[in-house]
Amino acid sequence: MEPRRTAAGGRTGIGRLIPRLPILGDLRLGRRLGWVIFLLIVLVAAIVGYNARAIAQQRGSALVVNQATRQRALVERYTRDVLLVVDGFKADPKDSAEAVRQPVDVLLDGGSVRAPGGDGSRVQIAPAQNWRIRRKLENDRRLIDELITIGDRLLKRGPDNPQYEADVTKLRVLGAQLSSVSNDAAQEITQQTEASISRLVRIEIALGLLGVLAALALGLVLRRAGTEQAAQFRSLVNNSSDLITVLAPDGTIAYQSPSVQRVLGRPAADVVGTTLGDLVHPEDRHDVNESLTKLAEAAPGATDNFGCRLRHEDGSWRHVESTCTNLADDPRVNGLVLNIRDVTEQAGLRKSISDLLHNLARRSQGLVDRQLELIDELERNEVDPDRLQELFRMDHLATRMRRNVENLIVLSGVDQRRRWSESVPLRDVVEAAVAEVEDYARVQVAGIHDLTLSGQAASDVAHLLAELVENATSFSSPTTRVEITGGPTGNGYVLEIEDHGIGMSDADLAEANKRLAEPLSADVAVSRMMGFHVVGRLAARHGIKVQLRQSWFGGVTALVLLPAALLGSAGQHPAMAPPVPAGVMVSPEPLRLADTTAPGWQPHARLPLRRHAAPAPTRGGDTDAAAEAGEPFD
Amino acid sequence: MSGAGADEGGRTWSRHYRRPYTVTGGRTRPAHDELELETLVQTVTGTDEQLAGLGREQRSIAALCREAVSVAEISGRLDLLLGVTRVIVGDMALQGLVLLYRPQATVSEADPPPVELLERVLDGLRNIS
Numbered sequence: 001m002e003p004r005r006t007a008a009g010g011r012t013g014i015g016r017l018i019p020r021l022p023i024l025g026d027l028r029l030g031r032r033l034g035w036v037i038f039l040l041i042v043l044v045a046a047i048v049g050y051n052a053r054a055i056a057q058q059r060g061s062a063l064v065v066n067q068a069t070r071q072r073a074l075v076e077r078y079t080r081d082v083l084l085v086v087d088g089f090k091a092d093p094k095d096s097a098e099a100v101r102q103p104v105d106v107l108l109d110g111g112s113v114r115a116p117g118g119d120g121s122r123v124q125i126a127p128a129q130n131w132r133i134r135r136k137l138e139n140d141r142r143l144i145d146e147l148i149t150i151g152d153r154l155l156k157r158g159p160d161n162p163q164y165e166a167d168v169t170k171l172r173v174l175g176a177q178l179s180s181v182s183n184d185a186a187q188e189i190t191q192q193t194e195a196s197i198s199r200l201v202r203i204e205i206a207l208g209l210l211g212v213l214a215a216l217a218l219g220l221v222l223r224r225a226g227t228e229q230a231a232q233f234r235s236l237v238n239n240s241s242d243l244i245t246v247l248a249p250d251g252t253i254a255y256q257s258p259s260v261q262r263v264l265g266r267p268a269a270d271v272v273g274t275t276l277g278d279l280v281h282p283e284d285r286h287d288v289n290e291s292l293t294k295l296a297e298a299a300p301g302a303t304d305n306f307g308c309r310l311r312h313e314d315g316s317w318r319h320v321e322s323t324c325t326n327l328a329d330d331p332r333v334n335g336l337v338l339n340i341r342d343v344t345e346q347a348g349l350r351k352s353i354s355d356l357l358h359n360l361a362r363r364s365q366g367l368v369d370r371q372l373e374l375i376d377e378l379e380r381n382e383v384d385p386d387r388l389q390e391l392f393r394m395d396h397l398a399t400r401m402r403r404n405v406e407n408l409i410v411l412s413g414v415d416q417r418r419r420w421s422e423s424v425p426l427r428d429v430v431e432a433a434v435a436e437v438e439d440y441a442r443v444q445v446a447g448i449h450d451l452t453l454s455g456q457a458a459s460d461v462a463h464l465l466a467e468l469v470e471n472a473t474s475f476s477s478p479t480t481r482v483e484i485t486g487g488p489t490g491n492g493y494v495l496e497i498e499d500h501g502i503g504m505s506d507a508d509l510a511e512a513n514k515r516l517a518e519p520l521s522a523d524v525a526v527s528r529m530m531g532f533h534v535v536g537r538l539a540a541r542h543g544i545k546v547q548l549r550q551s552w553f554g555g556v557t558a559l560v561l562l563p564a565a566l567l568g569s570a571g572q573h574p575a576m577a578p579p580v581p582a583g584v585m586v587s588p589e590p591l592r593l594a595d596t597t598a599p600g601w602q603p604h605a606r607l608p609l610r611r612h613a614a615p616a617p618t619r620g621g622d623t624d625a626a627a628e629a630g631e632p633f634d
Numbered sequence: 635m636s637g638a639g640a641d642e643g644g645r646t647w648s649r650h651y652r653r654p655y656t657v658t659g660g661r662t663r664p665a666h667d668e669l670e671l672e673t674l675v676q677t678v679t680g681t682d683e684q685l686a687g688l689g690r691e692q693r694s695i696a697a698l699c700r701e702a703v704s705v706a707e708i709s710g711r712l713d714l715l716l717g718v719t720r721v722i723v724g725d726m727a728l729q730g731l732v733l734l735y736r737p738q739a740t741v742s743e744a745d746p747p748p749v750e751l752l753e754r755v756l757d758g759l760r761n762i763s
Contacts, residue, residue, distance in 0.1 A: 372650075379654060379715050383671075383749070385662040388717040392655040392662065399653050424647045427690075432651035441659045458647050 033225075036218045043211045047204060054200035061193030063113060063123055067103040068186030071140070072179045074100045075147065079175040082151040083168065086159055093155060097148050104141045107185075108134065130192055136185040143181060147174040243320075243340035246333055249296070251275050254335055263320075263342045265313030276338075281309035281317055292324065295336060300329035307343070319347035358412035361405050368402045396435070403436040403463050407534050410460065410541070420455035423568050429458050430484055430495070433465035439473040448486040451493060452568040457542045461562065464538040464546070467531045468497050468558040476501025476555060493567055497558040498551055509548055509556070516546045542566060657691055657714075658721045665724035671716070671752050674702040674735040675723055681731050691722055692731070699732060706752070707759040 081093040110127035237257045246255035256268040291306040303325045309317040322340045327333040375395045382388045427448045434443045472482040476499040486495045515532040545561040677699045709719040726732045
């Protein structure tokens with residue numbers, strides 16, 4: 001709608017930042033503007049219409065007057081022609097008679113006459129409307145008829161006619177009478193025309209005045225609306241708890257909203273002209289600079305978010321979050337606009353929750369560690385298979401508990417003390433990950449190269465892998481294996497975790513990959529896909545890349561790229577020594593040993609090596625042999 | 635368990651995080667009952683190819699047992715749980731990778747030696763090594 005756009009155009013660059021609110025006043029303003037504009041359009045149309053009519057009427061009137069005055073000359077010519085012929089001279093009264101009739105006929109009944117310009121064109125004249133003019137014209141026609149009757153009689157009878165003298169006299173009288181009547185008619189027509197034209201002019205002047213008034217009203221309404229809106233935005237900007245800051249291209253603050261007094265305890269005037277960097281905490285300065293530089297180089301209209309700390313007048317630091325927009329292309333702003341929100345309280349709350357979570361998890365971690373040490377001791381001295389099995393079960397539960405507790409520490413976001421400094425064989429890390437998974441017996445590890453992993457990352461990588469392996473075992477049939485393999489790449493080492501399960505829908509896969517790539521902060525509820533969230537956080541800490549893909553064989557393959565910075569070579573082996581051939585397993589398949597337990601067992605007996613011969617252990621147990629061999633307790 | 639590639643003194647990461655139950659897939663019962671602590675184990679020669687396809691515990695045992703070594707000593711030297719060692723050695727024997735020699739037992743099968751005796755044997759073996 002036209003008036004709306006006009007109103008919006010009046011907003012300043014800062015105004016543009018504030019989302020347009022559906023304010024009732026705007027609607028009323030729109031309706032008022034609509035009426036004023038409608039009125040203006042009607043007035044202009046009326047003025048144009050009247051103008052056209054006046055011009056047309058004036059032209060027609062001029063012709064009418066012209067016709068009326070021609071009449072007199074024609075009558076005189078006819079009279080003269082008749083008398084000349086009667087007196088024996090040569091003339092053409094017949095032609096003159098036709099000419100005498102024509103103007104009156106045209107004026108009374110309407111018709112076309114030659115235009116006065118002489119270019120041969122003809123102008124249409126409407127029949128006379130005014131009754132007074134008509135009466136005079138009809139009188140005129142009657143006299144012309146009479147004149148022509150007498151003229152005809154004179155021509156027919158010639159000078160020998162006894163009434164000759166009387167007829168000539170009558171002809172002359174009629175001619176004079178006609179001249180007077182025509183004159184009268186012309187005068188009347190002129191008067192009428194002048195009156196109508198002056199009426200038109202008066203109406204036009206009135207319309208013009210009305211138009212000027214309407215335009216003035218429109219201007220006033222718009223100006224008032226603009227003022228109202230400006231006041232509204234000023235009030236929003238001034239009373240908002242957010243800071244609005246405009247940074248000039250050289251990095252100085254070009255505009256600062258007054259709310260800076262509330263947030264940072266400084267008047268806006270003190271801040272304008274200084275650089276933003278002076279207010280930012282030294283530790284955050286680099287990030288802020290980077291973020292702003294990147295935005296300044298980005299296309300106009302680009303936005304970015306960053307968080308930092310700003311110095312309060314009293315020396316304390318306020319946590320803020322800033323939404324930054326590049327409005328360098330807007331001549332009214334010509335810079336970066338920062339919408340800064342004070343989040344100190346939220347930051348404090350978040351930190352205290354994180355600390356609480358961290359402390360609780362820390363204590364649990366200590367307890368679980370002690371429990372595991374105790375279990376280690378018990379296992380060391382245990383020779384009875386049944387009791388050892390019970391201990392293994394406890395061991396497994398405690399190990400999984402430790403994984404959860406350590407994940408909680410990661411989620412708390414508190415940077416924890418590094419416990420391990422020496423590097424760890426990558427294979428150990430993978431095996432540790434398997435130990436942390438509920439269904440570990442189904443996991444097969446093969447072809448991991450002889451590499452070491454930085455000790456500081458070892459636990460996190462193990463938990464990360466455990467989370468992915470857990471996902472793989474949970475979403476595949478209990479009778480299938482989950483395989484972990486590895487291979488070097490140009491920029492690190494890739495571990496692949498492949499299951500033969502039902503796979504994931506493309507949408508779920510996309511969501512999981514998004515969660516992996518951009519882990520949310522811990523306080524956001526992410527009950528769904530919590531595991532991927534943990535993986536994302538763990539990966540982000542060490543620059544690890546994780547991606548899920550549909551597997552060729554059905555199921556899902558998780559790819560984990562360990563960056564070269566985390567890796568080292570093990571012992572004397574070359575960095576990328578070929579791995580142990582596939583088939584190596586952390587947990588050997590339970591072998592079918594039925595014949596070997598039979599009496600007469602030969603210690604020298606050689607049985608063929610069974611790598612993949614044995615089927616995966618089936619739930620619900622199948623063979624006695626498996627039971628005798630000691631089934632995995634899970 | 636061996637903390638390969640890491641400092642053997644103190645609890646290394648691997649000792650802390652690798653768990654013994656994964657070595658045997660949770661099994662604790664040896665493939666047969668005749669595998670005693672004092673049973674001697676010797677690697678069969680010419681099985682390198684087969685060994686290459688096995689886990690690191692199996693390979694460590696094969697390397698250690700070029701000369702006959704008792705089950706208890708394997709456990710002590712490789713820092714493997716006794717229960718786990720017995721399961722692995724039992725499997726390897728069945729695969730024909732190691733030979734088992736049962737020393738002439740002075741104690742009958744039905745009456746296993748007391749734990750104290752075994753521990754003394756173990757201590758003795760450790761002292762030898």
